[in-house]
Amino acid sequence: MADKAEKQTDIRLRKMEQKLHNIYAQAQEDINYAWYKYMEEIKPKLEGLQKAYDEAKASGDKDL
Secondary structure, eight states, rough: OOOOHHHHHHHHHHHEEEEEEEHHHHHHHHHHHHHHHHHHHEEEHHHHHHHHHHHOOOOTTTOO
């Protein structure tokens, strides 16, 4: 049977775990937002690089 101190400890641990969960969830959301924003910003550059790669590959350069 759990005593009062153990119950209080369990309550505090649950609160701490929930707080950490919320922090990590927010961090994941922030990272995803930053990543997608970055990818949108460099999209034109990536498309140009992909086009150049595809053209070089189609030209028969076997080293690609």
